[in-house]
Amino acid sequence: MHTFDLSLDRLSKVEGSASLDVRVKDNKVESVQFKITEYKRFFTQAMKGKPILALPQLLARICGTCSNAHLLCSIEACENALDMPHSEQTGILRDLTMHGLMIRDHALHLYIFSMPDLYGKDAFLDFDENDPEEHQILHDAFEIKAAGNFLATLVAGRSVHAVHPTIGGFLRFPEKSGVEEAIKKLEAIRPAVLRLIEIYKKAPFHFDRQTNFMALVPEKYGYLHGIIVDSKGNKILEKDFRDHLERVVLPYSQASAYKHENESYMVGALARMNLAKNRLHPKTRDMLGETLNIFPSTDIFRNNLAQAIEILHSVDDSIDILTNKKFEPEPVIKPVYKDSVGIGVIEAPRGTLYHKVHVGADGMVKEGEIIVPTGQNQINIEEDIHRLVEELVPNMEKEKIAFEIEKLIRAYDPCMSCASHFLKVNWIKS
């Protein structure tokens, strides 16, 4: 019978810092505490008293990798508060901004963070250029990332803290030559994305546990609009989302955790694929065929496959839009201020993101609230680790269990910068 405590000093290859305390007594897991140790930067305090026009750029600074998701979610909340409809072209440019983000952010996670686990390497740059398979993977990775980065830069100005999207529209518009180059780059990476999907389809890691999934489900697979749906069949309007979440304070974590109907749930690419795979771009669906039958899935490692499929969808949908749409300069719509509250809900790469803003008649922010995907996944992650350790503990040594935990957490692609950054597993002696 095993009695021990585990301490992982730093979870690497994730966004930000977290630590984990696991206590095991006589083969039973006594406690699991997933602690987000990123120091709070108090954005919901800092937003008070700021001019609403400056708010989206401030809140983009919550997170480096999904910065453009915070930017667009905040813009949506502000525009809803000010009753500002946006033009069709603005909507399309925002969809393209999200596609650029999904391609580069998912590729970062799948290649740089997760792929070394699959090939038994410590780092992605340790892949061997002289081995044909590994050579291909290295080149695929950087080409896919570069194409996503190019698309984000073309449409939004930068892939991190983008400068073109603003309340009321866009400040600059893609040039024809850039659009043509983007189409070429996206078409060129399609075979690499298909190879990536094949790798994660065959990946040998699995961990299955029944849980509830939740995502914003649009008419056409995308990330900005729709109704929030869960795997029990509940349907929630964006404006009512907050009423369906219960905030749970974990005193050991810098981040807020959430439950839905008193249970843990999961958001992210796996949730989206489980709930909306039939809405993927027709070309993506045709290409994938039976692979899509894997979903719905409760295997958390299938989150990686879902991310790879989302890259293909974003490539296909972007090529479609860029080929068929001409972009013309449009003026930015000017806001009329009033005392009101606005809600923005979007699907960030890691799941459902919620921004609320209360603005005064003087255009100054009174207060707001932000709920990020990793906060929502926090309790689900703890419950998964509890089950995983209990399954492994009779037959596996402590150090190997620590590695298995890291792999599992990495499959969630958590973002601790968002949630409030490393993983420190502390096995506590009882």
Next chain:
Amino acid sequence: METENKKIKIGWFTFSCCEDSTIVMTELMNEHWQEWKKIFDFRHVSVLKSKNILDELDIAFVEGAIASQDHINKLKEIRKKSKKIIAIGACACIGMPSAQRNYFNKEQKQEIETLIARFSALSEVLKVSDVVKIDAEVPGCPMDPDKFLNVVSNLVKEFNQ
């Protein structure tokens, strides 16, 4: 083995921030990874690898503001073990926006004080040069990619002399 010894040993460290400059660095890798693989020994880069070693570094890139005594201790250790420290991005160079709580009004400060106490955070968030001497900086939110490449190429020339 000889070329391995000649590689420039680098570290990339992140304190309180959104890691935007880390992301910019990983995007710069799209074009520069083959060159960097040849010239750099990535000794301590947690975003890229698990087995990180903090012994002797030629260059430490430090991103983020300093928010706790643990951060101060770690940064001093990095200074002791590194020939050059480069402050990366706005939070490292000027503290902001991670240091925004330093500028909160009295009421806002009261609202966050229990959280500051619970996690033993510093009463004021610091920029990197408040704690250790720095050798160069790359400002910007996120860091300016061209300035970063310029600083890197100057350092590579200096170490290869």
